[in-house]
Amino acid sequence: xxxxxxxxxxxxxxxxxxxxxxxxxxxxxxxxxxxxxxxxxxxxxxxxxxxxxxxxxxxxxxxxxxxxxxxxxxxxxxxxxxxxxxx
Numbered sequence: 001x002x003x004x005x006x007x008x009x010x011x012x013x014x015x016x017x018x019x020x021x022x023x024x025x026x027x028x029x030x031x032x033x034x035x036x037x038x039x040x041x042x043x044x045x046x047x048x049x050x051x052x053x054x055x056x057x058x059x060x061x062x063x064x065x066x067x068x069x070x071x072x073x074x075x076x077x078x079x080x081x082x083x084x085x086x087x
Contacts, residue, residue: 032069041075
């Protein structure tokens, strides 16, 4: 077994388990979310996200061919920008 393979296997086992302080999420491994993942994360529907894209509002997204993908960083920024300040 090559050292490169061992390092890759160690990385995957670490990515699957994470640590007690910071568990690894899919957002840590994959930088782009599908509309279904985004809808679940924002607690909305895929149709609402499609309508927001049509209206030019909502989180930033990218198109790759016919696929729509949302960067996780953009989703977190969208939440931060739209969080109401306490009174």
